[in-house]
């Protein structure tokens with residue numbers, strides 16, 4: 436089959452985001468702005484043309500869930516209205532492949548910003564562990580803004596944001612006492628969530644930073660709690 440025209444970009448951006456997620460916080464410049472138990476949220480203060488585009492990097496550890504499960508619930512459209520609190524409308528505008536969709540999302544207005552929409556491709560994939568090639572314990576979802584002929588950035592009702600998001604999840608297994616069956620007690624998911632959102636239109640820096648400070652922790656906490664709740668009585672999905 437001929438390749439979809441977006442595929443080279445999807446491959447490239449996905450590899451870049453995997454590298455970026457693995458960087459950790461080493462090269463400095465990250466400031467811790469929110470903490471809740473195991474969840475630690477960092478941001479870098481950056482502006483483009485006076486617009487706040489602060490990159491975000493969140494590190495979280497969730498017990499009892501695998502990276503595949505975390506990425507499955509993040510990628511699949513059918514669950515999104517249950518965990519994405521700022522979503523007003525969501526449409527899958529294109530099925531590029533089983534593991535690659537194009538979404539159009541209309542987000543609720545968050546005062547004092549005007550209402551936004553986002554058009555992006557979303558790709559889920561398994562990643563070979565860099566230290567241990569034959570272990571398959573890392574899953575990733577990358578969301579990246581794109582254009583689409585049927586959905587131009589209308590100059591009408593919504594301001595279109597530009598975003599790149601990466602949910603990078605590594606499953607860690609502590610084998611149970613010899614012979615005992617593996618349970619959810621023995622698994623942990625180490626999450627790195629990276630996001631860069633360009634608001635697409637002017638919002639006062641202080642107002643936007645207040646939105647980011649409130650919305651990101653709420654978002655990641657609500658999403659991870661949702662997955663814990665959805666998976667707790669189901670067989671483990673590696």
Ligand SMILES: O=S(=O)(CCO)c1ccc(-c2ccc(C3CCCC3)c([C@@H]3C[C@@H]3c3ccccn3)c2)cc1
Pocket residue numbers: 519521540542545548551553578596598600630632633634638646647650651654
């Ligand atoms: O991880 S995802 O792909 C999950 C799929 O939905 C994703 C995450 C966040 C956004 C997003 C969209 C718009 C805005 C607006 C609000 C006013 C000006 C920019 C923001 C700002 C950061 C604050 C925010 C953070 C989290 C949730 C909602 N709001 C974020 C979109 C998608």
